[in-house]
Amino acid sequence: MNVEAFDGKRVFLVLGTSTGGVGAHVASLAEGLAAADARVTVCGPAATEELFGFTAKGARFVPVEISAGLDPVTDARATRRLRKALRGPGGSTAVDLVHAHGMRAGLIARAARPVGVPLVVTWHNVLMATGTKGRVLGAAETLVARGADMSLCVSDDLVARVLRLGGQDVRFAPIPAPPLPPATRTAAEVRAELQAGDRPLVLAIGRLHPQKGHDVLIDAAAALADRDPKPLFLIAGEGPQREELTERVNRTGAPVRLLGHRADIADLLAAADIVASTSEWEGYPLFAQEALRSGTPLVATRVGGVPAVTGDAALLVPAGDAAAVTAAVGKLLDDPAERERLAKTGLAKGATLPTVEDGLAQVRAVYRELTGA
Template sequence: MLVVRPLATGGLAAHVDHEVALLREIGVGVHESAVQIPARPHPAKDLRTVRTLRREIVSLGPRAVHAHGLRAGALAALAARPGSAVGPRPVVTLHNRTLGSRSVRMIGTLLLRIIARRADTVLCVSPDLLEDARSAGARDARHAVIPAPGTGTRTGTGPRTDPDTSPVPADPLHPTAPDAPAGADATARRDTPGLDVLVLARLAEQKGLDTLLDAAAWLRDSTTPIRIRIAGDGPLREQLSTRIRAEELPVDLLGHRADVPALLAAADLVVSSARWEGQPVGLQEALRAGRAIVATDAGGTRWVTGEAAQLVPVGDPGSLAAAILRHADPQVRRRAEEASRDRADQLPTEADLMQQLLDVLALGASRR
């Protein structure tokens, strides 16, 4: 099969890497296209991209072409079936909504119509994208399976441990005393006033971090000590840092971190303030870690959290602050943590992703 991806980072890139690794593990021949597809349209470059993709298709003879994202999907669909139903099976996964000016949205609508007309299957990471694809006339539009990496089977297939009492790594946010048992500080802290809030997010507009800082300003003078820590990096780092310093907000920017499981173990509450999400892997990780969650009701977030998280409106800092403050109560957190562990048992796994890929790409007979 041929994989076509845009020039993107974050969740989209991670999901494509995940897909490629899983398929190669079972012996599917996967070739990644050499085309470079930027976020903005360019007629001459886009035409060259379609021609390059057609040459790759003729040369490789793939059974299927799987493109990720709106622009990559439309260009790949044009290349895979240039005006006919002959050619490899085109499948497109839609990862993001088209936001911006009226002209940008009009281009997005046109690209979606191309995909709906030419792709055999359109996979959508959120309910709103699924509705858009069906409205555009997609013959086969489905919910995309986006599991967190390393989830080969359901969490409920084995014994479940209680994160409140099981050992955890040394607390990366509040170091444990040298003679204290591992996890003692994190366990004790959940029974005392105060709240350590963890946010896993790229520092970009989509993540609604301006709303988070507005909420932090509401919480700054609370009688309950609250500290918000954001793990992630991105283009808004300097802007956010400047505002945090100027307003003396109870927020720390941790930068990129490779120890997310330890951060989750040390946190009391995980928060997402996103303006839009597909199926956020960070919230899946929080559910599997048994953490309480507050999140904006954005895109596919509800698909991930079910009833486990307290969801608040997008762009409403007052509601976000109130929901965070509510979780300063240890009993509220314990109920939320149990709900998270129950929901984790229902999350999709790598096996579910593999089955969907083999199905929609018709690769069952192509392993070698």
């Protein structure tokens, strides 16, 4: 990777709980910054190091248990832990810049950072909570937006939101998907493992969380269960909704398998006939970039930054509309020519998307601007 040297600048990357895109982005960023001679420390839950291997990317790792939800006791403990990590011997400052990923990490970093140290916050998700919880989280969002020296937002709607919250310097910063490793098995071998026979495969990738709208996909799958051959819907990901979604699959009789966390996404994409996403919101989704670059026809909800990623290279449907998902998937199953068209336009669109090097260059420029390096 051709990068300008950072001459030992001390950069702390802070993240909360993650099993997907945020952690993968931080790992990619840590690797690129370390290659540019930055002294990179990643602070986050111990489970993120196990999953993403930040130390193997050239970073130091300090466990800081930042919870997924607001918890005064846990937050106070995390703040103290991060503050200690950011201090050197005798209380001296051991950091040149703090870059937090997500609102929860931003809240802890805002409280812990030494005076005068620049704080960058990347906003990966929109706040979807309502009621009392929504008001509390909204107040926390405002603190983070106004406390950050710079906010990087993964979609245009997030840029507008952070500006409304009072963000000082707010910029669009797409997060490129790292290239997937080559598939290690043929489509036939993957189908054999899944015992799929000649059934069409519809693949969804994402954690089992309400934001991902997997309940809508399950309902669409149930509506398509009478087709011959019956399509098989695969959901690759893990999360807190597993029990609830399993119950929904059993109750509806939907032809859906919950695969859990998978490390063979390239293999699954190569075997899939269609990729589907029914998220309530997405920023600059990795799954969409991966689907386009693999040439797999994509059905996705028209939310957040999805249209900016896909352009006209996907069938976009309204969020929360199982009937629209059913119609879109059914259309592609019935129309090989349309699948071929989307495969070709997807490959062309994928070739124009920002690369990991592009994303790293933007972040490096931000760091230099804030540190004067």
